[in-house]
Amino acid sequence: MKITILCSGDELLDGRVINKNQAIIARLLWEAGYGVSQGVAIGDALPQLVTAMENSQVQSDIVICTGGLGPTDDDRTVEALSLMSELKLVRSAEIEKRLWTFYQQRRQIMPESNLKQADMPQGSTIIPNRTGTAVGIQCHVKKNNRQVWWFLLPGVTREMTTMVTDYIIPFLDQNVIGYKQNRQLTTFKCVGVGESAISDRLQDFYPLPEGLEIRYQVPYPEVHVQLSATGAGLISGYDHHVTQIRQLLHDCCYATGSDTFAAVIVQKLQDQHQTLAVAESCTGGRIAQMITAIPGSSAVFLQGVVAYHNDAKSQLLGVDTDLIRDYGAVSEPVALAMADGIMKKSGADIGLAVTGIAGPAGGTAEKPVGTVCIAMVTKAGTETSDTHYFSGEREQIQIRSAYAVLAQLF
Numbered sequence: 001m002k003i004t005i006l007c008s009g010d011e012l013l014d015g016r017v018i019n020k021n022q023a024i025i026a027r028l029l030w031e032a033g034y035g036v037s038q039g040v041a042i043g044d045a046l047p048q049l050v051t052a053m054e055n056s057q058v059q060s061d062i063v064i065c066t067g068g069l070g071p072t073d074d075d076r077t078v079e080a081l082s083l084m085s086e087l088k089l090v091r092s093a094e095i096e097k098r099l100w101t102f103y104q105q106r107r108q109i110m111p112e113s114n115l116k117q118a119d120m121p122q123g124s125t126i127i128p129n130r131t132g133t134a135v136g137i138q139c140h141v142k143k144n145n146r147q148v149w150w151f152l153l154p155g156v157t158r159e160m161t162t163m164v165t166d167y168i169i170p171f172l173d174q175n176v177i178g179y180k181q182n183r184q185l186t187t188f189k190c191v192g193v194g195e196s197a198i199s200d201r202l203q204d205f206y207p208l209p210e211g212l213e214i215r216y217q218v219p220y221p222e223v224h225v226q227l228s229a230t231g232a233g234l235i236s237g238y239d240h241h242v243t244q245i246r247q248l249l250h251d252c253c254y255a256t257g258s259d260t261f262a263a264v265i266v267q268k269l270q271d272q273h274q275t276l277a278v279a280e281s282c283t284g285g286r287i288a289q290m291i292t293a294i295p296g297s298s299a300v301f302l303q304g305v306v307a308y309h310n311d312a313k314s315q316l317l318g319v320d321t322d323l324i325r326d327y328g329a330v331s332e333p334v335a336l337a338m339a340d341g342i343m344k345k346s347g348a349d350i351g352l353a354v355t356g357i358a359g360p361a362g363g364t365a366e367k368p369v370g371t372v373c374i375a376m377v378t379k380a381g382t383e384t385s386d387t388h389y390f391s392g393e394r395e396q397i398q399i400r401s402a403y404a405v406l407a408q409l410f
Helices: 020-031 046-059 077-085 093-105 112-118 157-175 195-201 231-235 238-248 261-271 286-292 310-317 321-327 332-346 394-407
Strands: 003-008 038-042 062-066 089-091 119-121 125-127 136-143 146-153 183-190 212-217 223-230 253-255 276-280 301-306 350-356 371-378 383-389
Touching: 003 020, 003 046, 020 038, 020 062, 020 157, 020 183, 038 046, 046 062, 046 077, 046 146, 062 157, 077 089, 077 119, 077 136, 077 146, 093 112, 112 119, 119 136, 136 157, 146 157, 183 238, 195 212, 195 223, 223 231, 223 238, 253 261, 261 286, 261 394, 276 286, 276 332, 286 301, 286 394, 301 310, 301 332, 310 321, 310 332, 321 332, 332 350, 332 371, 332 383, 350 394, 371 394, 383 394
Parallel strands: 003 038, 003 062, 062 146, 276 301, 276 350
Antiparallel strands: 089 119, 125 136, 136 146, 183 223, 183 253, 212 223, 350 371, 371 383
16 A cells, blocks of 8 residues: 655745654654655645646555645645546535634634635545644545545644544554554653663664664654564564663653653642742743643642843842852852742742853853753752753753753653
């Protein structure tokens, strides 16, 4: 069975947008046991789009398209499929009703151009969109002596991902299960340790038995190690390998499921019935944003303060000006004072703080760009602090600093 991913949009060809959709769809399908034969990116021009679809119809059994389902003139995917398949477009009363309801619920007037999104190739099936106006479309095209299932999905990654997991993969499991490879996966999500260091820890696993594979992904600043088993690997000591890897990565692996690092931290605070407050300088609120992005974080997160200027550190957190003068704003004593100040002012059980030089300017020979001091103070009387020397651009330093602060709770 051949699966093609066809992504449309001029923005994919001129560099305005990175084609994440293709990578996400391919990964989701692979993890579900299905392989992708080819991935194609094409612009918005109708003739080229029709040609790409004609080629896919000849070469594929299943085609998953993303992009071009919106209301604007350059959204031409549905029209192109109609021309290629020779299926006329019909207006769906169900979709039209959904569009009117979508805008009415938001107390907005729907532009007439949105009605274009209610047009579907005759005989198509609607793939629901829970968060946007552009529904997905499933269409069975019979042409050139081939019968191909087409799935048209929005280009919005969040919407597209939900449709793949909730609709397309279950469809494949029900209709083409004979092509599905039994696959077992465990992903070890790690923080605070680099890819090469983790690779060194796992050297004794090689050569791997047939059917077992270790793959690395680096969604900055994390490192994800994925152990997969296919075919013979399912019975070749998979569970034993999982246990061994978990032991080797126990100090840096925060989860093997779908949880994010921040979600794990929030859950840990909830389990321990502890509250948290954060004082940030160089991270500019990133830590508070990471925590508050997690549903239920209000039960544990009391307060966040961005004390960027030295005066703010003194006025908002009570940091002694003499301390800043003697040690500098980027120092462990000041970080400890910030953590202590936010803990006392908020009444939280734990106070975290960070101060550093994110760059690109501001560094010195003694404290170069990337110097970051972090601290934690608790009501129980414990105090810890540390200095890190991060490399990279400003945003990279800020992200790594935010992770380093939260890692004190891991």
